Amino acid sequence: MADKQSFEQAQQDVKTLTSRPSNEDMLFLYAHYKQAVEGDVSGKRPGMMDMVNRAKYDAWAKLKGTSSEEAMQKYVDKVQELLKTHK
16 A cells, blocks of 8 residues: 555656646546545536536546545556656
């Protein structure tokens, strides 16, 4: 399982990518970061016209019930994968 230190390192490492990951990968990172840091999604789902924030909300909502540790580990794993393909 990822610890807080490796999670924080992954947050720094993702900033070193030389090309922007796909929207799907970006949503994955966003949702797992939010789940790890804040827990289950809260608040109201954004309206239909706010497509970006609605997609972010939906991606995060799919992780409902996922533990903080599991979300951290998946975030770290995804960053490691991206570092191999986007450096």
